[in-house]
Amino acid sequence: TILELFSVTPRHFDTRVPIVFRRHCRTNSSMMMYLVTTAVAAFLGCTTHASAVAARGKNGIYGGEASFGFTNKIEGGGRFSGIDGSTIDETNSDAMGWPMIDFQAVLFDDRPVGAWAPPIDDPAKRQADYSGYWKFTFNGSATVTLNQAAGVSIVNSSYDSTANTQTTFIKFETGGYPQVANLLVVDIKNSTRNATAPVGSGVTNLRLVHEKYIHAGKEDQLFIDEWATLHAPFSHLRFMGVTATNSYTWRCGGDNAFACSVIEWEERCVPGMALWTTGGFPCIGGVPWEYIILAANELKKDVWINIPVTASSPFVKGTNTSGDKTKTYVYQLAKLFKDGNAFTGNKGLEGKLYYEHSNEVWNFGFKQYGLNAAAATYEVNMTKGKSDLVGNIPTYPEKSWGNCSYSEDQKNSACWIHRRHARRVIEIGKTFEMVFGEGALLKQILPVYASWTIYPEEYFNHTLQWLAISQKKSVDQLIHAIAPTAYFGPDKYHKDLFNVTTPDVIAQWYYEASTNNTNRTKTFATLKKKFGVKLAAYESGPGADVGGNSGSSLANLIYANRDAKMKDAMIHDAQDTWWGNGGDIYHQFSVEGKVSRYGCWGATEFWTDVDTMPKGSPKRQAIEVLSGKTQEELRAIVQTRVPAQRTW
Secondary structure, three states: OOHHHOOOOOOOOOOOOOOHHHHHOOOHHHHHHHHHHHHHHHHHOOOOHHHHHHOOOOOOEEEEEOOOOEOOOOOOEOOEEEOOOOEOOOOOEOOOOOEOOOEEEEEEEOOOOOOOOOOOOOOOOOOOOOOEEEEEEEEOEEEEEEEOOOOEEEEEEEEEOOOOEEEEEEEEOOOOOOOOOOEEEEEEEEEEOOOOOOOOOOOEEEEEEEHHHHHOOOOOEOEOHHHHHHHOOOOEEEOOOOOOHHHOOOOOOOOOOOHHHOEOHHHOOOOOOOEOOOOOOOOOOOOOHHHHHHHHHHHOOEEEEEEOOOEOOOOOOOOOOOOOHHHOHHHHHHHHHHHOOHHHOOOOOOOOEEEEEOOOOOOOOOHHHHHHHHHHHHHHHHOOOOOOOOOOOOOOOOOHHHOOOOOOOOOOHHHHHHHHHHHHHHHHHHHHHHHHOOOOEOOOEEEEEEOOOOOHHHHHHHHHHHHHHHHOOOHHHOOOEEEOEEEEOOOHHHHHHHHOOOHHHHHHHHHHHHHOOHHHHHHHHHHHHHHOOEEEEEEEEEOOOOOOOOHHHHHHHHHHOOOOHHHHHHHHHHHHHHHHHOOOEEEEOOOEOOOEOOEOOOOEOOOOHHHHOOOOOHHHHHHHHHHOOOHHHHHHHHHHOOOOEOOO
């Protein structure tokens, strides 16, 4: 009974959900009961992981939330300011974002989280091993000096006037933080872009490559080998985070604020830009879509993308300023995935494409919620309720959220908002089918309707019944899968318990928390069967919300995520709780990422762990098991691939 309290908590916590345990965990009696229960369970040996693993059946579809490891360490990640700290923007940069003045560049900051504002979150102070020589190049010439260097030094610097290229070798010593800090900041002074440019005109095309790839003749290889190794186990890769899905934002105000916040295809980020940002200069977005195609084709993977909430579309009135539907963002995105362009070698995506409308449009904390809400309410109000978003269906008449009738006070707007999100999934699919051709939808192009896990009746059942009625088709003719999350683990309100226990016990709590998701999984499996679609977890894995923890509480939680028991917990969650109860697609969030107060999401913390931890972390070991592939098969994927090359 006590362990049932450690059920899954959504990564994006909503204050409407009562946290009963938050009250109980602060009482001495409950604390004592928990400790006694845990001790008795340990004494009796209640959990036998070996027998549980032996009983598991065939795996389902296994995907991962992708990260990017570029051979050019600073690909698209420029962070520039004037030498005096002034702002670098469109007034003193070229169209690709390269400064046209002397400047300071933060090439990377991969120190442990909290190093810039102690205390550091990770008690072990782990950071990637960047030891060795790095080749720093750019077009133009300048005086290069280090700023804020610890364990870092410049070896030499030279300028090739024929190639108009300056090369500086920088050495990182071997050692841990703080003797060696993974922070590389350089000052670029006395800069000239070319032989005829004045002093102070800046430089372009900054690159930073480790000696490992130089000696191997792989300097122009786009992605590092470690990246390929960590992503090889998955059948598909999701690119929500790296494409900055959650960062598209308002550009104006007023009643029709959504329409004037729309972005067009020409505003997106492209390869060769100094930085990728949703700030508007030099582009709006994250990693360019071309990299997604190149990455997927290199590893022969399907992809899962998230369409920006503000992307112009043929089906959204007021968002196509040109009047030509073929020039809209969504249409051009579909065309890129079908045909590619010069950056991709004129090759489109070779595999299948899953897509969502943005990410977590239900989440009140994300801007896409507000943007979708603004578009829905404006549409209903402008039509005086004549929109197809309005109207009741004979389901749940006793529920307030089931009332979708029109009212000027907008009291039923929540229902309209859910419906618009679902409708956008269908509209995006229609656009992709225009490009890929009739019959591609639900075969090569796979629409996913993702929404809020904890309200399956309101956000899934009710909304999808309306969708079928409004589109005059059954749900299985419209979408490929429904998708909640499937995180498991104790949450931040158990931090009092984290202080009085050990990491291996916390890791065991993850296992039990996964089991407690069984009924929820079965609920969604029932909905999947009802609508005749697949059941996907768009994000899943160990997902304790660690925000608000510090000190020994946070330390124990971080160590728990490194504990050997996490392997069994992850296997148990995917195989037993998800696939074993009717789930089809399990999506690991995420492949790579460091630990911190904000979460321990990464199955591997650093790319360099691939070399320094040959057996992998417990989480990575679980991923290999869940992939259903042998280590020989995984090595073959990496060794036989044809690496994408940088051609720009």
